[in-house]
Structures are given as C-alpha cells and as structure tokens.
Amino acid sequence: MTSDDMTLDASPPWLEVDALLDDPRTRIVVCCGSGGVGKTTTAAALGVRAAERGRKAVVLTIDPARRLAQSMGISELDNVPRQVKGVDETAGGELHAMMLDMKRTFDEIVEGHADPDRARAILENPFYQSLSAGFAGTQEYMAMEKLGQLRAGDEWDLIVVDTPPSRSALDFLDAPKRLGSFLDGKFIRVLMAPAKVGGRAGMKFLNVGMSMMTGTLSKLMGGQLLRDVQTFVAAMDTMFGGFRTRADATYRLLQAPGTAFLVVAAPERDALREAAYFVERLAAEQMPLAGLVLNRVHGSGAAQLSAERALAAAEALTEHAAEGADAENLEPSGIVDHHNGKAASGTAGGPSPAAATDQVAPTSASAAQLAAGLLRLHAERMQVLARERRTRDRFTALHPEVPVTEVAALPGDVHDLAGLRAIGDRLALNSAEADD
Amino acid sequence: MSRLHVVSGKGGTGKTTVAAALALALATEGRRTLLVEVEGRQGIAQLFETEALPYEERKIAVGPGGGEVHALAIDAERALLDYLQMFYKLGGAGRALKKLGAIDFATTIAPGLRDVLLTGKACEAVRRKDKTGRFLYDAVVMDAPPTGRITRFLNVNDEVAGLAKIGPIHNQAQAVMRVLKSPETAVHMVTLLEEMPVQETADGIAELRAAGIPVGGIVINMTRPALLDNGDLDIAARGARTGIAKALSQAGLGGARRGGLAERLIDPLLEQAREHAERVELERTEHAELKAIGLPTYELELLPEGVDLAGLYRLARDLRKQGPI
Structure with a gap:
C-alpha cells in the first residue's frame, strides 16, 4: 500500500x-x-497470550464448546478456577480457567449471606430452585457476580471474561440491574407485607387494591406457588439490600478504568450491525471500550489479481479446454455443466472434472481445467474479501474512533493451546505488519 | 403433518432466515402461515424489509400461488397483559400490577413464566380457528431461541406445571405442553457444516428427544460449492505446475517463466486451493456426522451477497424443491 x-x-x-x-x-x-x-x-486466546507474556490471568468462560474446554483442562464444571497446563510460564505468568456454574454461584451467595437455617430454607424452596437453575437473567447476573468475586479476591492480575450467549448481546449489562432491582423492589414488598405499602394518605384505597392484587395473584399462580414465592421472599429478605449493592458494585467495576471491553464480531452484516449497536450502548453506559476484534477475516496472497480478471481468464481456459475435449467428441457444455452440477451439490465426491477429462484430453487441457478451477476459487475469495471490506468500512465510517484488529480466518475450528496461540498471534499482529 | 415448526440453531447459523424461508415455502397455493419471533430482535422486519413489527399479526408477504405469510413479534409483557385481560377481565388491576413492577417481575425473572407466555401465544395461534371452524393458519413457524436454550425454552412448561401444581398457570402450562409434545410440533435445527454448530445440533437433538419433544429436520445452511477437491490438488502436486503456469499465461495473466506474473500466481493460488480442499474435507466429515443422526436434511446454498427479499424467495423455493418439511 502506498x-x-x-x-x-x-x-x-x-x-x-x-x-x-x-x-x-x-x-x-x-x-x-x-x-x-x-x-x-x-477470550481463551487472550488468556493464553497474556499468561505467556507474564501475567497471572484467569479466563472465565460461560458456555465453551466441549473440546475447547477440554483443551484448557476445564471439562469439569466445578466453579473454581483451575490452572491450565501446557502454558509457557517462563515469562512469570500463569493461566487459570473456569467455567461458570450458575446454580452453584447462586447457592454460594445464599450460603455466604444467610445463617445456616435460613440458607437451607432458601435452597430447598422450589421457587428458588427454578430461579437458580437458569431462567432469563440468572446466567447474566451470575456471570457478573462471579466476575465481582474474582476481582475482589485480587488473586489474579488479569481477568478475561466471556459473556453469555444471550438472545441479545446486551443482556448482560441489563440483567444484574434488573434482578437487583426486582429482588429489592416494590413488588416483592407487596408480596411480603401487602398492608405496609402506600403510606397513610393512600392507605385505604391501596389496601383495597392490594388485596385485590394478592387475590389475583393467588388466582393466577395457584395458592401453593404464591406461598412458595412468599416463603422464598421472606427467607431472602435480609439479602435483598445486598443484591442491589452487589449489582451496583459490579456495574461500577465495569465502568472503572482497569476494565477494557472488546467487541467481537465477524465481518458480516448482522454481526457488525450488532457490534455497532454495542459500541453505542457501551458509550452510553460509560463503559470503557478498547476496540473491535474482527474475527475470521479472509485474505489472499494473490490480491493483485482481481475477481473479474480471474473469472475472465477462467472462462477463456474452460473454452480452450472444451475445444480440446471437443476434438475428442465430448460436448463442451457437458463439461461445464458437470462442473457446476458438482458445485451445486456441495458434497459430491466422485472423480473431479479435471481427473475425468485427464484420460480423454491431452495434459494441457487438464492443466487448463485445473488452472480454471484455481482461478474460479480465487475469484470467489476476492469477492469475499471485497464484501468483508465493505461491511468493515460501513462500521468504520460510523465509528472511526474505534480501534480494530483483524484475525485471519482459519480453515477449521480451534481446540488446542497451539490453535489458541495462533489466534493470539493473529490478534496481536501490529498495524505495520498487517497493513496490506 | 406438523403445524407448529420451531426453528432453532446455534447463534450465527441463520435461524431467522431459515424460519422466514420456511414460512414462505409453506405459504403455497392459498395457504396461510404465521411467522413468529420471540426474542424481540426485529429480525423478521429486517429480512422482509418492512418497519418494526408491532405486537399484532399482520401480513408481510405473499407466497407463490396466492399464499400469505403473516408475522408477529411476541412480547412477553404484552402477552401477559392480554392473557390477564382475556381470562380475568383485569383492565385496571393489570395496569396497577404493571405499575408495581409485577408484570416486569413476572416476565423477567419469575421462573419460566416468560417462556410459557411466548410458547403459549404460539400454541394459541396454532389452535385458533376461523368462523367456519377451519384453522386460521395452516402452519405457524417460530424463530426460536438458540440450540443451547431450546429444550429448556420448550420444556419450561413442564417445569412450570411442576412449580405451580394447581391454578390457571398450571393448566395453561399443561395445555401448551400437550401441543408441544404432539406430532403437530416439529423442531428443526439449522446448522452450518462446521464443527461447533454440528456438535451443538447433535447435542440439542439428543436433549429434545430426551424431553419427548418431536424433532423435525436438519437444515444445513450456507453450503458452498466445492470448486476443487483433493483429487485436483493431487494432480497439481504431481508436477502440473508448469502446465498450470502455461495455462495461466495463455489466459493472458502474464509470463509463465520463472518470475513471470503467471508463475508468481501459482503459489498463492495453490495455497488457497489447499485451504479450500481442507474445508471441503472438513465439510464432508461434518455432513456425514449430520446424516448419521438419521433425520431428514435440507440444504440451502450460501447467498454470497447476503439475504435480501429476492434471496429469501429463492431459499423458500429451494426448500420446497427438497420435499415436505
């Protein structure tokens, strides 16, 4: 590039x-x-890289693919960080990893903040059991809770956290606040002590309203569920203030200067649209954004050859090969169709067109076919490149201030430390080297 | 023949697109389908290039031969208020509950209630009949939560029925569960030919089966043509370099001699071919793994320019060509 x-x-x-x-x-x-x-x-690749560069790091993952988890030695879901073996510790760092067990995390909060009798009452409550087993928001809340715990422990100098696979990538920002405010909110107080709400002035009116409300709730939920909820709420009462405080503390922790958000996206329209939205949202929440990681970006060693030229050349070669084959009494269109037909199925095995013509056509025709195939492949790659560039540019135009790093696409999935290291290298390629 | 099609899949596999294409594919010859969205993302509106969907069923597309696709973005809070209104005539009390945060509470953290409301609304649409006693919708297609959460999402009614042992929530949960576990329902999994999505598909199907929820088919999305395979690479490896260089040169791409433009293209082109062949190989393995699950599979080609409205119709046509889903 000039x-x-x-x-x-x-x-x-x-x-x-x-x-x-x-x-x-x-x-x-x-x-x-x-x-x-x-x-x-x-997240895993960043953890490996940080550790190998001398930091004592822990990676908190939420729902890793099985083989990735195995590669880091955290196939057991025990909610405790485990040291990852095979990481180069010569720079003085180490890597730990853990997988979030959301129910266990919730249980620990209860056990840590209530006397044993009360804790048991809560843990045995059916309403609590369902709530903690993972309904909307719990996972997000527990991820943030665990992050708060890890940070408070001050045992690691870097915590890398993966966020839950939410229906919307933004849920984890909202969930703690919501859960905190519900558990601490008006409605819970109504459930517990209907008559207390309202103050003197509106007392009478509100009482009518309240009894109608609890009556309705009872009708709706069934008396037994309402009682379960009431028992749960009564048992949790002393902890509510705590929930709110903790959710607020985690939120502030995320805004603190020591925190860096990385928005991860693939160079596709939808993922980048979500990423743009996320960038705006983080700014609105005053959360410190470090940059955008653009994953699975394609490159080409022959970028000087445009898609159009490659396709035109491929056409010329196919015609040439067809003419050669025609001499051997093969229909030219038959060859082209055969090739396309195979392409459309996407999975066809069988002899390749080049191999098939090998027997009937002279070597030069076979080489021409092969060259045409290479050129078509290249054209496809260049089209992908152009499309990815356009999507990225659209994002960059909206958010020119956001630093970006691009990670070149790998042909397969990553499930060992070597693969994570390779991703780490690609993440850290600095601008001078990466510039095309 | 299923009438409730639940479409799930790992994030990034194109669930919403496939759900929309399926709703279109099923809307042939005067048939009417309803496409529902449950995660508040307005993905359907974006696909069909219309404004954001309200909480209201409206026609968004016409299928081939005069069929109709209607769409609905289900909002849990509105569904709960509707439900209260429908069954309890709770105009004012509903508003008071809302003010107190009860509705918010109920739809956000009350265990499973949100999911019950969402699936409940879809099941209601499945069973709804017009004045003549005919089903209002021939099929309902749901753009459902991702694979990791789908079983819990659909099975939540069982959970809720256990939690609320009597009362209307209990009854509602049971009624919904009856539909979801009947042959009227089919859960389809969308996947790519990549390791993680395929693994999640297999796991998800096992979970659904264990929960007694009927699984329909597997939609392999964004398939790409195999332009070259290992056989071709073998030929290249067997010393066809000179031939290829000559061919490239002949096609006007520069000199074939050492250092010539065409000659210098060979290494990067072969490198791309090797990557491609590796991917094709990987895809074949994943394809075999999917076939081994023993469910009907459907394939949809990658539309390189992304899916616009025309692309959606094309995908719908491709789905239809592959037989009933």
Missing part, C-alpha cells in the same frame, strides 16, 4: 492487543458480541 492510499483510506486505528494485555493497569477484559462470532475462543 502512502497516498494511506491518507485516502479511512483506515481505523489499530487495536494494540499486546499493549492492552501487558499494561498492569488492565485488570479486566470483557469479550462481548453476538452469538457465533468466536467470543469464547477470543
């Missing part, structure tokens, strides 16, 4: 991943983004 291009191109600033990981002031890195963009893998 310097002219540099000034014309609205390239975003590059995200300096190593600088971020090496900075002792960075204490928490939160990876967020929509489903299926590689959040968990990114």
Whole structure:
C-alpha cells in the first residue's frame, strides 16, 4: 500500500492487543458480541497470550464448546478456577480457567449471606430452585457476580471474561440491574407485607387494591406457588439490600478504568450491525471500550489479481479446454455443466472434472481445467474479501474512533493451546505488519 | 403433518432466515402461515424489509400461488397483559400490577413464566380457528431461541406445571405442553457444516428427544460449492505446475517463466486451493456426522451477497424443491 492510499483510506486505528494485555493497569477484559462470532475462543486466546507474556490471568468462560474446554483442562464444571497446563510460564505468568456454574454461584451467595437455617430454607424452596437453575437473567447476573468475586479476591492480575450467549448481546449489562432491582423492589414488598405499602394518605384505597392484587395473584399462580414465592421472599429478605449493592458494585467495576471491553464480531452484516449497536450502548453506559476484534477475516496472497480478471481468464481456459475435449467428441457444455452440477451439490465426491477429462484430453487441457478451477476459487475469495471490506468500512465510517484488529480466518475450528496461540498471534499482529 | 415448526440453531447459523424461508415455502397455493419471533430482535422486519413489527399479526408477504405469510413479534409483557385481560377481565388491576413492577417481575425473572407466555401465544395461534371452524393458519413457524436454550425454552412448561401444581398457570402450562409434545410440533435445527454448530445440533437433538419433544429436520445452511477437491490438488502436486503456469499465461495473466506474473500466481493460488480442499474435507466429515443422526436434511446454498427479499424467495423455493418439511 502506498502512502497516498494511506491518507485516502479511512483506515481505523489499530487495536494494540499486546499493549492492552501487558499494561498492569488492565485488570479486566470483557469479550462481548453476538452469538457465533468466536467470543469464547477470543477470550481463551487472550488468556493464553497474556499468561505467556507474564501475567497471572484467569479466563472465565460461560458456555465453551466441549473440546475447547477440554483443551484448557476445564471439562469439569466445578466453579473454581483451575490452572491450565501446557502454558509457557517462563515469562512469570500463569493461566487459570473456569467455567461458570450458575446454580452453584447462586447457592454460594445464599450460603455466604444467610445463617445456616435460613440458607437451607432458601435452597430447598422450589421457587428458588427454578430461579437458580437458569431462567432469563440468572446466567447474566451470575456471570457478573462471579466476575465481582474474582476481582475482589485480587488473586489474579488479569481477568478475561466471556459473556453469555444471550438472545441479545446486551443482556448482560441489563440483567444484574434488573434482578437487583426486582429482588429489592416494590413488588416483592407487596408480596411480603401487602398492608405496609402506600403510606397513610393512600392507605385505604391501596389496601383495597392490594388485596385485590394478592387475590389475583393467588388466582393466577395457584395458592401453593404464591406461598412458595412468599416463603422464598421472606427467607431472602435480609439479602435483598445486598443484591442491589452487589449489582451496583459490579456495574461500577465495569465502568472503572482497569476494565477494557472488546467487541467481537465477524465481518458480516448482522454481526457488525450488532457490534455497532454495542459500541453505542457501551458509550452510553460509560463503559470503557478498547476496540473491535474482527474475527475470521479472509485474505489472499494473490490480491493483485482481481475477481473479474480471474473469472475472465477462467472462462477463456474452460473454452480452450472444451475445444480440446471437443476434438475428442465430448460436448463442451457437458463439461461445464458437470462442473457446476458438482458445485451445486456441495458434497459430491466422485472423480473431479479435471481427473475425468485427464484420460480423454491431452495434459494441457487438464492443466487448463485445473488452472480454471484455481482461478474460479480465487475469484470467489476476492469477492469475499471485497464484501468483508465493505461491511468493515460501513462500521468504520460510523465509528472511526474505534480501534480494530483483524484475525485471519482459519480453515477449521480451534481446540488446542497451539490453535489458541495462533489466534493470539493473529490478534496481536501490529498495524505495520498487517497493513496490506 | 406438523403445524407448529420451531426453528432453532446455534447463534450465527441463520435461524431467522431459515424460519422466514420456511414460512414462505409453506405459504403455497392459498395457504396461510404465521411467522413468529420471540426474542424481540426485529429480525423478521429486517429480512422482509418492512418497519418494526408491532405486537399484532399482520401480513408481510405473499407466497407463490396466492399464499400469505403473516408475522408477529411476541412480547412477553404484552402477552401477559392480554392473557390477564382475556381470562380475568383485569383492565385496571393489570395496569396497577404493571405499575408495581409485577408484570416486569413476572416476565423477567419469575421462573419460566416468560417462556410459557411466548410458547403459549404460539400454541394459541396454532389452535385458533376461523368462523367456519377451519384453522386460521395452516402452519405457524417460530424463530426460536438458540440450540443451547431450546429444550429448556420448550420444556419450561413442564417445569412450570411442576412449580405451580394447581391454578390457571398450571393448566395453561399443561395445555401448551400437550401441543408441544404432539406430532403437530416439529423442531428443526439449522446448522452450518462446521464443527461447533454440528456438535451443538447433535447435542440439542439428543436433549429434545430426551424431553419427548418431536424433532423435525436438519437444515444445513450456507453450503458452498466445492470448486476443487483433493483429487485436483493431487494432480497439481504431481508436477502440473508448469502446465498450470502455461495455462495461466495463455489466459493472458502474464509470463509463465520463472518470475513471470503467471508463475508468481501459482503459489498463492495453490495455497488457497489447499485451504479450500481442507474445508471441503472438513465439510464432508461434518455432513456425514449430520446424516448419521438419521433425520431428514435440507440444504440451502450460501447467498454470497447476503439475504435480501429476492434471496429469501429463492431459499423458500429451494426448500420446497427438497420435499415436505
């Protein structure tokens, strides 16, 4: 790329991943983004890299793919960070990893904040059991709770956290506040002591309203469920203030300067739209955004050859090969169709077109077929490149201030430390090397 | 023949697109389908290039031969208020509950209530009949939560029925569960030919089966043509380099001699071919794994330019061509 291009191109600033990981002031890195963009893998790769660069890091994952979890030695879901073996510790760092057990985390809060009798009453309550087993919001809340605990323990100098696979990537920001405010809110008080709400002035009117309300609730939920909820609420009463306080504390922790949010996305329209939304939301919440990780970006070693030229050349070669084959009494269109037919099925095995023509056509025709195939493949790659570039540019135009790092696509999935290390290298490629 | 089609899949596999294409595919020859969204993302509106969907069933597309696709974005809070209104005539009390935060509470953290409301509304649409006693919708297609949560989402009614042992919530939960576990329902899984989505699909299907929820088919989305495979690469490896260089040169891409433009293209082109072949190989393995699950599979090609309205119709046509789903 020439310097002219540099000034014309609205390239975003590059995200300096190593600088971020090496900075002792960075204490928490939160990876967020929509489903299926590689959040968990990114979080794990950052953990490995940070540890191998000398930091004592812990990765908190929410729902890792089985083999990835196994590669880090956390196939057991025991809610305790485990040291990851096989990480290079010569720089003085180490890596721990844990998988969130949301029910266990909830139970621990209860056990830690209520006397044994009360704790048992809560843990045995059917309403609590369902709530803690994971309904909307619990997972998000518990992830943030665990993050708060890890940070408070001060045992690690870097915590990398993966966010839950939410229906919307933003849920984890809202869930703690919501759960906190509900458990601490008006409605719970009504359930517990209907007559207390309202103060003197509106007492009479409200009482009528309240008894109608509890009557309705009882009708709706069935008396037994309402009683379960009331018992649960009564048992939890002393902890409510605590819930609110903790949710607020976690929220402030996320806003603190030691926290860095990384928005992870794939170079696709929907994922980047979600990423843009996320960037705006983080700004609104005054959460510190470090940058965008653009995963699975394609490149080409032959980028000087455009898709159009490659396709035109492929056409010419196919015609040439067809003419050659025609001489052998093969229909030219038959060859082309055969090729396309195979392409459409996507899975067809059998002899390749080049191999099939090998026997009937001279070698040059076979080489021409093969070259045409290579060119078509290249054209497809260049089209992907162009599309990814366009989507990225759209994001960059909206948010030119957000630093970006691009991670080149790997042909397969990552499920060992070597793979995570490779991703880490790609994450940290600095601008000078990565610039095309 | 199923009438409630629940479409799930790992994040990023294109659930919403497939659900929309299925709703279109089923809306042939005067049939009417309802496409419902339960996660408040307005993905349907974006796909059909219309404004945000309200909490109201409205026609959003016409199928081939005069069929109709209607759409609804189910909102748990509104569904609960509707439900209270319908069964208890709770105009004012409903509002008071809302003011207190009870509705919010109920739809946000009350165990499973949110999910019961969402599935309940979809089941209600499945069973709804017009004046002549005919089903209002021939099929209801739900753009459902991702694989990781689908069984809990659908089975939540069992959970709730256990929690609320009597009363209307209990009854409602049981009624919904009867529909979800009947042959009227089919849960379809959308996947890509990649390791993680395929693994999640297999796990998800096992979970659904264990919960007694009927599984329909597997939709393999965004398939890409195999332009070259290992056989071709073998040929290249057997010393076809010179031939390829000549061919490239012949096609006007520069000199074939050492250092010539065409010659310099060979390494990067072969590297891309190797990556491609590796992917094709991986895809074949994943494909075999999916076949081994023993469910009907459907394939939808990747639309390189993304899915616009025209693309959606094309996917619907491709689905229809592959037989009844």
